[in-house]
Amino acid sequence: MKTAASKSSLEEEKHLILLTLNDYLQGRPVKDIDRLRRAFYADAYIRTVIDGKLVQWTLPQYLELVAQATLQECQPELLSYTWDGDTGSAQVQLTFATFRFIDRFNLVKLDGKWLIVDKISYREDL
Template sequence: MKTQAHKGDAKDEKQLILLTLNNYLQGRPVLDTERLRAAFHPDAYIRTIIEGKLVQWTLPQYLDLVARATVQECQPELLSFSWDGDTGSAHVQLTFDTFRFIDRFNLVKLDGQWQIVDKVSYREELPKETVEA
Protein backbone atom coordinates (compact mmCIF):
# COMPACT_ATOMS: atom_id res chain seq x y z
CA MET A 1 0.00 0.00 0.00
CA LYS A 2 1.30 3.39 -0.91
CA THR A 3 -0.26 6.61 0.26
CA GLN A 4 0.57 9.77 2.19
CA ALA A 5 3.92 10.05 3.95
CA HIS A 6 2.52 10.03 7.50
CA LYS A 7 1.76 6.67 9.06
CA GLY A 8 -1.25 8.13 10.87
CA ASP A 9 -2.67 9.28 7.54
CA ALA A 10 -2.13 5.84 6.04
CA LYS A 11 -3.95 4.19 8.94
CA ASP A 12 -6.86 6.63 8.57
CA GLU A 13 -7.07 6.03 4.81
CA LYS A 14 -6.99 2.29 5.31
CA GLN A 15 -9.92 2.49 7.73
CA LEU A 16 -11.93 4.69 5.36
CA ILE A 17 -11.32 2.31 2.45
CA LEU A 18 -12.23 -0.71 4.58
CA LEU A 19 -15.50 0.99 5.57
CA THR A 20 -16.47 1.21 1.89
CA LEU A 21 -15.33 -2.31 1.07
CA ASN A 22 -17.11 -3.75 4.10
CA ASN A 23 -20.34 -2.03 3.02
CA TYR A 24 -20.08 -4.09 -0.16
CA LEU A 25 -18.81 -7.32 1.41
CA GLN A 26 -21.40 -7.31 4.20
CA GLY A 27 -24.25 -5.79 2.18
CA ARG A 28 -24.17 -7.96 -0.94
CA PRO A 29 -24.63 -11.39 0.73
CA VAL A 30 -27.78 -10.21 2.53
CA LEU A 31 -29.04 -8.12 -0.41
CA ASP A 32 -28.88 -4.87 1.60
CA THR A 33 -29.26 -2.37 -1.25
CA GLU A 34 -28.87 0.66 1.03
CA ARG A 35 -25.53 -0.59 2.31
CA LEU A 36 -24.47 -1.31 -1.27
CA ARG A 37 -25.59 2.15 -2.35
CA ALA A 38 -23.32 3.60 0.36
CA ALA A 39 -20.32 1.73 -1.11
CA PHE A 40 -20.78 2.97 -4.68
CA HIS A 41 -20.57 6.37 -6.35
CA PRO A 42 -24.01 7.24 -7.81
CA ASP A 43 -22.53 7.20 -11.34
CA ALA A 44 -20.76 3.85 -10.92
CA TYR A 45 -20.89 1.13 -13.55
CA ILE A 46 -20.95 -2.61 -12.94
CA ARG A 47 -19.57 -4.76 -15.76
CA THR A 48 -19.23 -8.45 -16.50
CA ILE A 49 -18.94 -10.85 -19.42
CA ILE A 50 -22.01 -12.99 -20.15
CA GLU A 51 -21.86 -15.49 -23.02
CA GLY A 52 -18.81 -13.76 -24.44
CA LYS A 53 -20.35 -10.27 -24.44
CA LEU A 54 -19.69 -7.25 -22.24
CA VAL A 55 -22.75 -6.47 -20.13
CA GLN A 56 -22.94 -3.36 -17.98
CA TRP A 57 -25.39 -1.83 -15.57
CA THR A 58 -25.73 1.57 -13.96
CA LEU A 59 -25.86 1.55 -10.17
CA PRO A 60 -29.70 1.79 -10.06
CA GLN A 61 -29.98 -1.13 -12.51
CA TYR A 62 -27.50 -3.20 -10.48
CA LEU A 63 -29.29 -2.47 -7.19
CA ASP A 64 -32.57 -3.53 -8.81
CA LEU A 65 -30.99 -6.85 -9.83
CA VAL A 66 -29.65 -7.38 -6.31
CA ALA A 67 -33.04 -6.56 -4.76
CA ARG A 68 -34.67 -9.30 -6.88
CA ALA A 69 -32.02 -11.94 -6.06
CA THR A 70 -32.49 -14.75 -3.57
CA VAL A 71 -30.43 -14.71 -0.39
CA GLN A 72 -27.89 -17.55 -0.41
CA GLU A 73 -25.14 -18.63 1.93
CA CYS A 74 -22.08 -16.60 1.00
CA GLN A 75 -18.50 -16.24 2.16
CA PRO A 76 -17.28 -12.68 1.41
CA GLU A 77 -13.52 -12.12 1.30
CA LEU A 78 -11.28 -9.10 0.79
CA LEU A 79 -8.30 -10.34 -1.24
CA SER A 80 -6.35 -7.08 -1.57
CA PHE A 81 -6.55 -3.32 -1.89
CA SER A 82 -4.20 -0.43 -2.52
CA TRP A 83 -4.34 3.31 -3.08
CA ASP A 84 -2.33 6.32 -4.17
CA GLY A 85 -3.64 9.72 -3.15
CA ASP A 86 -7.35 9.80 -3.93
CA THR A 87 -7.56 6.74 -6.21
CA GLY A 88 -7.40 3.07 -5.37
CA SER A 89 -8.35 -0.44 -6.32
CA ALA A 90 -9.58 -3.58 -4.58
CA HIS A 91 -9.96 -7.26 -5.32
CA VAL A 92 -12.71 -9.21 -3.52
CA GLN A 93 -14.64 -12.41 -3.90
CA LEU A 94 -18.02 -13.71 -2.82
CA THR A 95 -18.17 -17.50 -2.66
CA PHE A 96 -21.57 -19.19 -2.84
CA ASP A 97 -22.34 -22.94 -2.86
CA THR A 98 -21.99 -23.48 -6.61
CA PHE A 99 -20.20 -20.36 -7.89
CA ARG A 100 -18.03 -17.43 -6.91
CA PHE A 101 -17.95 -13.80 -7.99
CA ILE A 102 -14.46 -12.38 -8.31
CA ASP A 103 -14.70 -8.60 -8.36
CA ARG A 104 -12.22 -5.85 -9.08
CA PHE A 105 -13.08 -2.31 -8.02
CA ASN A 106 -11.75 1.11 -8.95
CA LEU A 107 -12.14 3.51 -6.04
CA VAL A 108 -12.01 7.28 -5.67
CA LYS A 109 -12.03 9.50 -2.61
CA LEU A 110 -14.49 12.39 -2.88
CA ASP A 111 -15.49 14.71 -0.04
CA GLY A 112 -13.55 12.57 2.44
CA GLN A 113 -15.30 9.33 1.49
CA TRP A 114 -14.05 6.39 -0.59
CA GLN A 115 -16.49 5.10 -3.20
CA ILE A 116 -16.50 2.36 -5.82
CA VAL A 117 -16.77 3.97 -9.26
CA ASP A 118 -16.29 0.83 -11.34
CA LYS A 119 -16.85 -2.87 -10.68
CA VAL A 120 -15.68 -5.58 -13.07
CA SER A 121 -16.96 -8.99 -12.09
CA TYR A 122 -16.17 -12.55 -13.13
CA ARG A 123 -18.43 -15.48 -12.26
CA GLU A 124 -16.60 -18.76 -11.72
CA GLU A 125 -18.59 -21.96 -11.50
CA LEU A 126 -17.40 -24.25 -8.70
CA PRO A 127 -17.17 -28.02 -9.03
CA LYS A 128 -20.08 -29.87 -7.49
CA GLU A 129 -19.11 -31.86 -4.44
CA THR A 130 -19.88 -35.54 -4.66
CA VAL A 131 -21.80 -36.95 -1.74
CA GLU A 132 -21.20 -40.59 -0.90
CA ALA A 133 -24.17 -42.64 0.29
Protein backbone atom coordinates in the same frame (compact mmCIF):
# COMPACT_ATOMS: atom_id res chain seq x y z
CA MET B 1 11.37 7.07 7.76
CA LYS B 2 7.67 7.67 8.43
CA THR B 3 6.70 10.14 11.08
CA ALA B 4 3.90 9.50 13.58
CA ALA B 5 1.66 11.88 11.61
CA SER B 6 2.23 10.05 8.32
CA LYS B 7 1.66 6.65 9.99
CA SER B 8 -1.55 8.03 11.45
CA SER B 9 -2.64 9.31 8.03
CA LEU B 10 -1.85 5.95 6.48
CA GLU B 11 -3.93 4.10 9.07
CA GLU B 12 -6.80 6.57 8.65
CA GLU B 13 -6.77 6.07 4.87
CA LYS B 14 -6.81 2.28 5.30
CA HIS B 15 -9.73 2.63 7.70
CA LEU B 16 -11.71 4.79 5.27
CA ILE B 17 -11.12 2.40 2.36
CA LEU B 18 -12.11 -0.59 4.47
CA LEU B 19 -15.35 1.13 5.52
CA THR B 20 -16.38 1.29 1.86
CA LEU B 21 -15.22 -2.23 1.02
CA ASN B 22 -16.98 -3.62 4.09
CA ASP B 23 -20.22 -1.90 3.07
CA TYR B 24 -20.01 -3.96 -0.12
CA LEU B 25 -18.75 -7.19 1.47
CA GLN B 26 -21.29 -7.16 4.29
CA GLY B 27 -24.17 -5.64 2.31
CA ARG B 28 -24.11 -7.80 -0.83
CA PRO B 29 -24.57 -11.24 0.80
CA VAL B 30 -27.67 -10.13 2.72
CA LYS B 31 -29.05 -7.88 -0.04
CA ASP B 32 -28.77 -4.74 2.11
CA ILE B 33 -29.43 -2.30 -0.73
CA ASP B 34 -28.87 0.84 1.38
CA ARG B 35 -25.48 -0.41 2.53
CA LEU B 36 -24.51 -1.35 -1.02
CA ARG B 37 -25.60 2.06 -2.30
CA ARG B 38 -23.32 3.70 0.31
CA ALA B 39 -20.30 1.87 -1.14
CA PHE B 40 -20.81 3.14 -4.70
CA TYR B 41 -20.53 6.46 -6.47
CA ALA B 42 -24.03 7.37 -7.73
CA ASP B 43 -22.96 7.15 -11.40
CA ALA B 44 -20.95 3.93 -11.02
CA TYR B 45 -21.05 1.21 -13.66
CA ILE B 46 -21.00 -2.53 -13.08
CA ARG B 47 -19.65 -4.70 -15.89
CA THR B 48 -19.25 -8.40 -16.60
CA VAL B 49 -18.92 -10.74 -19.56
CA ILE B 50 -21.91 -13.02 -20.25
CA ASP B 51 -21.77 -15.48 -23.17
CA GLY B 52 -18.74 -13.69 -24.56
CA LYS B 53 -20.37 -10.26 -24.54
CA LEU B 54 -19.70 -7.28 -22.31
CA VAL B 55 -22.78 -6.43 -20.25
CA GLN B 56 -23.03 -3.31 -18.11
CA TRP B 57 -25.50 -1.86 -15.66
CA THR B 58 -25.89 1.51 -14.02
CA LEU B 59 -25.89 1.47 -10.24
CA PRO B 60 -29.72 1.62 -9.98
CA GLN B 61 -30.03 -1.29 -12.44
CA TYR B 62 -27.45 -3.34 -10.52
CA LEU B 63 -29.12 -2.67 -7.17
CA GLU B 64 -32.44 -3.81 -8.63
CA LEU B 65 -30.82 -7.05 -9.82
CA VAL B 66 -29.36 -7.65 -6.35
CA ALA B 67 -32.72 -6.93 -4.71
CA GLN B 68 -34.38 -9.55 -6.94
CA ALA B 69 -31.65 -12.20 -6.49
CA THR B 70 -32.28 -15.28 -4.37
CA LEU B 71 -30.81 -14.90 -0.90
CA GLN B 72 -28.04 -17.49 -0.51
CA GLU B 73 -25.37 -18.18 2.06
CA CYS B 74 -22.21 -16.40 1.01
CA GLN B 75 -18.62 -16.10 2.20
CA PRO B 76 -17.29 -12.60 1.42
CA GLU B 77 -13.53 -12.05 1.32
CA LEU B 78 -11.28 -9.06 0.73
CA LEU B 79 -8.40 -10.28 -1.43
CA SER B 80 -6.42 -7.06 -1.88
CA TYR B 81 -6.55 -3.29 -2.06
CA THR B 82 -4.17 -0.45 -2.82
CA TRP B 83 -4.30 3.29 -3.37
CA ASP B 84 -2.25 6.30 -4.39
CA GLY B 85 -3.54 9.73 -3.47
CA ASP B 86 -7.26 9.82 -4.14
CA THR B 87 -7.52 6.77 -6.43
CA GLY B 88 -7.37 3.10 -5.59
CA SER B 89 -8.36 -0.41 -6.51
CA ALA B 90 -9.53 -3.53 -4.72
CA GLN B 91 -10.26 -7.16 -5.43
CA VAL B 92 -12.89 -9.11 -3.48
CA GLN B 93 -14.50 -12.52 -3.71
CA LEU B 94 -18.02 -13.65 -2.86
CA THR B 95 -18.23 -17.44 -2.60
CA PHE B 96 -21.65 -19.11 -2.77
CA ALA B 97 -22.41 -22.85 -2.64
CA THR B 98 -22.03 -23.51 -6.38
CA PHE B 99 -20.25 -20.43 -7.76
CA ARG B 100 -18.21 -17.39 -6.81
CA PHE B 101 -17.87 -13.84 -8.01
CA ILE B 102 -14.45 -12.25 -8.25
CA ASP B 103 -14.94 -8.49 -8.30
CA ARG B 104 -12.43 -5.78 -9.12
CA PHE B 105 -13.17 -2.21 -8.12
CA ASN B 106 -11.81 1.17 -9.08
CA LEU B 107 -12.14 3.58 -6.15
CA VAL B 108 -11.96 7.34 -5.76
CA LYS B 109 -11.90 9.52 -2.68
CA LEU B 110 -14.43 12.35 -2.84
CA ASP B 111 -15.29 14.67 0.06
CA GLY B 112 -13.31 12.49 2.47
CA LYS B 113 -15.07 9.23 1.52
CA TRP B 114 -13.88 6.37 -0.67
CA LEU B 115 -16.41 5.18 -3.27
CA ILE B 116 -16.52 2.42 -5.88
CA VAL B 117 -16.80 4.11 -9.28
CA ASP B 118 -16.43 1.01 -11.42
CA LYS B 119 -16.87 -2.71 -10.81
CA ILE B 120 -15.93 -5.56 -13.15
CA SER B 121 -17.00 -9.01 -12.14
CA TYR B 122 -16.16 -12.57 -13.10
CA ARG B 123 -18.44 -15.49 -12.22
CA GLU B 124 -16.80 -18.89 -11.75
CA ASP B 125 -18.77 -22.10 -11.25
CA LEU B 126 -17.40 -24.33 -8.49
